[in-house]
Amino acid sequence: METIGVHVDGVSKRYAHRVKGEVYAARDVRLDVRPGEFLTLLGPSGCGKTTTLRMIAGYEKPDSGRVRFGGQDVTDLPANQRNIGFVFQNYALFPHLSVFENVAYGLRVRGQNDDVIRKSVGDVLTLVGLAGYEQQFSGQLSGGEQQRVALARAIVIRPRVLLFDEPLSNLDAKLRVQMRQEIRDLQRRLAITTVYVTHDQEEAMAVSDRIAVMHQGSVVQQGTAEDLYHRPASQFVAQFVGRMNLVAGRVAAIVGETVNIAALGTLISARSPPNGLAPGDPVQLIVRPEAIEVIRGDTGTLHATIVSRTFLGEKIEYLVRCEGEMLQIVRYNAGPGDLIPEGATVSLRFAADAVTVLTNTGVEGRGSE
Amino acid sequence: MSATGRWAAATMGMRNDPAVAAAVFVLWALLALFVVYPLAMLFVRVLTDHGGFTTAGLAAVLFDRHQLRAFRNSLLLALLVGSAGTVLGFLFAFTAARGRLPRGLLTAIDAAVLLPLVSPPFTTAIAMIFSFGPRGLITYDLLGLKGVTVYGLTSTLFSEVLTFFPIAYLTLRPLLAAIDSNVEGMAFSLGASRWRVFRTVTLPLTIPGLANAFLLLFAASLADFATPLILAGNNFPVLPTQAYLQITGLFDLRGGAALSFALLLPALAVFLLQRYWVSRRYYVTITGKGAGQTPFDSIAPGMRTVLLAACAVVALVVVYFYALLLYASLVVALGANHAFTLQHYRVIFTDGLKAIRDTLIIAGLAMPLGGLYGILLGYLVTKKSFAGRRTMELVSMINYALPGTIVGIAYLIAFNDPPLELTGTALIIIACYIFRYGPTGIRATVALLQQIDKSLEEASQGLGAGSGATFRRVTLPLIMPAFFAGLGVVFIRSMTAISATIFLVSISWTLITVKILENITELSLGPAAAFSVLVVAIVFVVIAIIGRVLRLFRAPGAVPMTSLLGG
Numbered sequence: 001m002e003t004i005g006v007h008v009d010g011v012s013k014r015y016a017h018r019v020k021g022e023v024y025a026a027r028d029v030r031l032d033v034r035p036g037e038f039l040t041l042l043g044p045s046g047c048g049k050t051t052t053l054r055m056i057a058g059y060e061k062p063d064s065g066r067v068r069f070g071g072q073d074v075t076d077l078p079a080n081q082r083n084i085g086f087v088f089q090n091y092a093l094f095p096h097l098s099v100f101e102n103v104a105y106g107l108r109v110r111g112q113n114d115d116v117i118r119k120s121v122g123d124v125l126t127l128v129g130l131a132g133y134e135q136q137f138s139g140q141l142s143g144g145e146q147q148r149v150a151l152a153r154a155i156v157i158r159p160r161v162l163l164f165d166e167p168l169s170n171l172d173a174k175l176r177v178q179m180r181q182e183i184r185d186l187q188r189r190l191a192i193t194t195v196y197v198t199h200d201q202e203e204a205m206a207v208s209d210r211i212a213v214m215h216q217g218s219v220v221q222q223g224t225a226e227d228l229y230h231r232p233a234s235q236f237v238a239q240f241v242g243r244m245n246l247v248a249g250r251v252a253a254i255v256g257e258t259v260n261i262a263a264l265g266t267l268i269s270a271r272s273p274p275n276g277l278a279p280g281d282p283v284q285l286i287v288r289p290e291a292i293e294v295i296r297g298d299t300g301t302l303h304a305t306i307v308s309r310t311f312l313g314e315k316i317e318y319l320v321r322c323e324g325e326m327l328q329i330v331r332y333n334a335g336p337g338d339l340i341p342e343g344a345t346v347s348l349r350f351a352a353d354a355v356t357v358l359t360n361t362g363v364e365g366r367g368s369e
Numbered sequence: 370m371s372a373t374g375r376w377a378a379a380t381m382g383m384r385n386d387p388a389v390a391a392a393v394f395v396l397w398a399l400l401a402l403f404v405v406y407p408l409a410m411l412f413v414r415v416l417t418d419h420g421g422f423t424t425a426g427l428a429a430v431l432f433d434r435h436q437l438r439a440f441r442n443s444l445l446l447a448l449l450v451g452s453a454g455t456v457l458g459f460l461f462a463f464t465a466a467r468g469r470l471p472r473g474l475l476t477a478i479d480a481a482v483l484l485p486l487v488s489p490p491f492t493t494a495i496a497m498i499f500s501f502g503p504r505g506l507i508t509y510d511l512l513g514l515k516g517v518t519v520y521g522l523t524s525t526l527f528s529e530v531l532t533f534f535p536i537a538y539l540t541l542r543p544l545l546a547a548i549d550s551n552v553e554g555m556a557f558s559l560g561a562s563r564w565r566v567f568r569t570v571t572l573p574l575t576i577p578g579l580a581n582a583f584l585l586l587f588a589a590s591l592a593d594f595a596t597p598l599i600l601a602g603n604n605f606p607v608l609p610t611q612a613y614l615q616i617t618g619l620f621d622l623r624g625g626a627a628l629s630f631a632l633l634l635p636a637l638a639v640f641l642l643q644r645y646w647v648s649r650r651y652y653v654t655i656t657g658k659g660a661g662q663t664p665f666d667s668i669a670p671g672m673r674t675v676l677l678a679a680c681a682v683v684a685l686v687v688v689y690f691y692a693l694l695l696y697a698s699l700v701v702a703l704g705a706n707h708a709f710t711l712q713h714y715r716v717i718f719t720d721g722l723k724a725i726r727d728t729l730i731i732a733g734l735a736m737p738l739g740g741l742y743g744i745l746l747g748y749l750v751t752k753k754s755f756a757g758r759r760t761m762e763l764v765s766m767i768n769y770a771l772p773g774t775i776v777g778i779a780y781l782i783a784f785n786d787p788p789l790e791l792t793g794t795a796l797i798i799i800a801c802y803i804f805r806y807g808p809t810g811i812r813a814t815v816a817l818l819q820q821i822d823k824s825l826e827e828a829s830q831g832l833g834a835g836s837g838a839t840f841r842r843v844t845l846p847l848i849m850p851a852f853f854a855g856l857g858v859v860f861i862r863s864m865t866a867i868s869a870t871i872f873l874v875s876i877s878w879t880l881i882t883v884k885i886l887e888n889i890t891e892l893s894l895g896p897a898a899a900f901s902v903l904v905v906a907i908v909f910v911v912i913a914i915i916g917r918v919l920r921l922f923r924a925p926g927a928v929p930m931t932s933l934l935g936g
Contacts, residue, residue: 059827059830059831078830079827079830079831081833082831083833084831086827086828088824088828089824090822090824092822092825092827094825094829095847096847105834106832108842109833109834109838109842153828153832157832157833
């Protein structure tokens with residue numbers, strides 16, 4: 001079967017809320033998932049990512065907008081006619097059926113003969129590492145095994161699109177890391193167009209080709225993990241993807257591609273954002289904790305005091321006070337003796353490319369890819 | 370069908386599905402015929418005279434001193450049974466849930482508690498007469514008392530408490546088991562004594578359950594017909610028996626109807642209280658799963674012994690009663706001639722054979738129909754959206770909530786004359802059982818369906834199954850336990866019930882329970898005991914079979930059927 005893309009075209013879904021009246025669960029959502037791509041919808045709970053996923057699956061019908069699989073408009077097609085593989089958060093394994101019958105379910109519905117079913121189910125169970133589990137029931141399986149059965153059941157029908165709704169949230173931390181790698185490897189091998197929903201930014205960065213960050217029903221930015229981390233379009237994205245320091249400043253001068261900003265009692269240079277800035281404009285600076293260099297002593301121009309420090313082995317976290325602002329800083333541990341004592345005076349240096357400028361007016365601006 | 374229509378049909382649950390529409394129509398027709406119509410006819414009979422509205426019939430009952438006394442007695446008895454039964458039920462439930470009892474002991478408690486639930490009526494009443502009557506084993510033989518009378522409030526109360534306290538036990542035990550014992554452990558670690566933990570944590574969390582148990586017992590006692598008929602005697606008349614005697618003794622159908630009508634108000638009040646008030650005040654969600662091991666001994670060792678001893682005494686009384694019944698069925702005449710004989714069994718399998726055959730036919734037919742009715746209605750009201758869904762569920766519960774006497778008299782009035790002349794047929798008895806005991810299956814189905822996550826059906830749909838295939842392959846197998854539990858309850862009740870159907874039996878179709886009553890009134894207690902033993906034996910076999918069938922299903926939330934007998 002040819003690999004197809006998924007196109008979500010201005011899709012909205014409203015529902016009646018008891019207190020707030022009519023509320024948008026999803027508002028004019030636009031996504032283009034390329035054939036074979038792994039796209040993740042990332043956002044806090046209630047941001048509309050699951051609603052969007054369920055509209056792609058056909059479990060919810062959008063109030064407006066269209067959903068297309070390749071060239072086919074599937075908006076009016078129910079889930080059972082879309083040929084999708086869906087992995088639920090709670091796995092939704094049929095408790096009255098064995099592992100074999102769970103995986104065989106979609107094939108039986110499609111009227112495949114027993115030989116084909118036996119072969120396909122056997123192959124896919126081997127693929128997910130569950131050969132020999134055919135006669136077990138879901139109650140006898142561990143969380144990770146249930147997850148694999150759910151995955152096998154979704155891929156055995158060779159779906160056009162694979163959809164995941166927070167599939168790892170019921171697993172413990174170690175298994176979560178292992179399973180997300182397995183899901184990613186499998187998706188690459190089968191080259192199935194995939195949409196994945198999670199609220200865990202690390203998980204999103206680990207598995208995705210691209211990530212769409214959602215907030216209050218809308219997609220606020222799409223891009224690769226690197227794009228989102230280094231070039232967040234808004235304070236929300238910056239806050240949700242990784243940690244950050246937010247520093248208020250004012251444009252001092254613009255020199256070509258570089259803008260100099262007066263902040264923290266000094267001048268900080270950064271790449272100029274695409275929308276035009278003029279000297280004197282108020283702006284916000286987003287500075288990642290690992291983008292601040294800490295130098296012992298007060299030799300530099302920007303002075304700070306260590307308020308607290310946390311030794312985490314491979315890295316050290318500092319909280320410093322600088323010109324009345326508190327900044328978080330993360331440094332890799334360079335070896336014994338690298339730890340700076342609390343109360344010490346240090347100098348800070350910002351890596352030039354690591355500072356993102358947000359204009360105060362465009363705090364929630366829609367990002368472009 | 371348009372694409373949108375198809376989408377809606379598959380997702381919303383076949384709003385326009387002709388099969389659903391037909392099923393809803395048929396169910397409404399049946400409910401109208403066997404629930405609404407008889408009750409309406411009862412209203413008409415009581416509240417009209419020669420075509421005009423009148424409360425004279427009702428007033429005649431309510432202002433008659435003798436009948437008013439029966440009304441007061443009924444309420445008093447129900448109040449006492451409710452209180453005493455709840456206390457006893459709590460004692461057993463608490464000991465079983467918190468006493469860290471070995472498995473064997475728990476099974477023994479369950480068995481002793483189960484006996485009264487699956488017995489035909491009169492069993493404890495007969496045993497009471499055998500023990501405490503004028504020639505009773507205890508009063509006469511053991512204590513040498515002469516001329517004692519067993520009839521009255523005390524023995525009725527005693528007998529009803531023993532019969533009904535298992536209902537409280539079945540309500541309270543899962544509740545106590547579901548209370549997270551860490552909550553109690555927490556209070557304990559904060560320095561509270563065990564007694565204080567019980568008083569300030571365990572008991573408050575159980576209060577809604579206690580209220581619920583009380584109401585269930587109150588309703589059961591209010592509706593109980595068999596026990597007071599035998600034990601209450603002339604000095605303690607109660608409403609259900611008065612209504613029965615008014616009809617069978619004085620042939621006054623209207624007076625009997627009016628008497629049963631007086632029962633309606635307290636019965637409905639209890640039903641509404643239980644359904645809309647108590648059930649919403651639960652702090653603890655009962656999932657069927659236990660809350661794990663108790664982190665500390667919530668019962669002190671000394672107290673545990675006391676509780677166990679108390680339970681043992683009650684259990685022994687129950688076991689003694691049933692042993693006595695078995696013994697009485699195997700001797701010539703208990704209290705007079707204790708020679709072994711199978712004569713009573715010979716009698717019930719010759720003279721009584723028709724009753725046995727009729728009962729088995731009726732129960733055998735009511736069982737599958739009642740089970741089917743239960744899951745069909747339960748499925749429709751939970752999973753499909755159609756106008757009047759809530760009303761349908763409520764109406765389906767009416768015959769179940771009303772005292773059997775009312776239902777029986779209403780059926781008698783409604784189906785006595787053409788065009789619906791059904792009295793004297795097996796059909797009327799079967800219909801009565803289906804609509805009176807089928808609701809247990811409805812409730813079991815609704816409870817099971819509510820536990821089944823929506824995602825299971827969505828998963829099936831996502832894998833390509835339409836709504837028909839999803840129902841057949843996923844939903845139906847998952848609600849099969851409710852089906853078997855429902856039909857089990859219908860069968861057991863069909864074997865043991867009397868309060869409604871005593872008005873519906875005829876020469877053509879009779880029942881074992883009615884035969885037992887005849888035997889008792891003729892003072893042939895031996896055959897009555899033999900019949901009772903037979904019923905208990907049949908019911909136990911059926912429970913065992915259904916338990917085996919239920920174990921074949923690996924569905925979640927497959928509750929033990931006996932827990933449904935509690936009402």
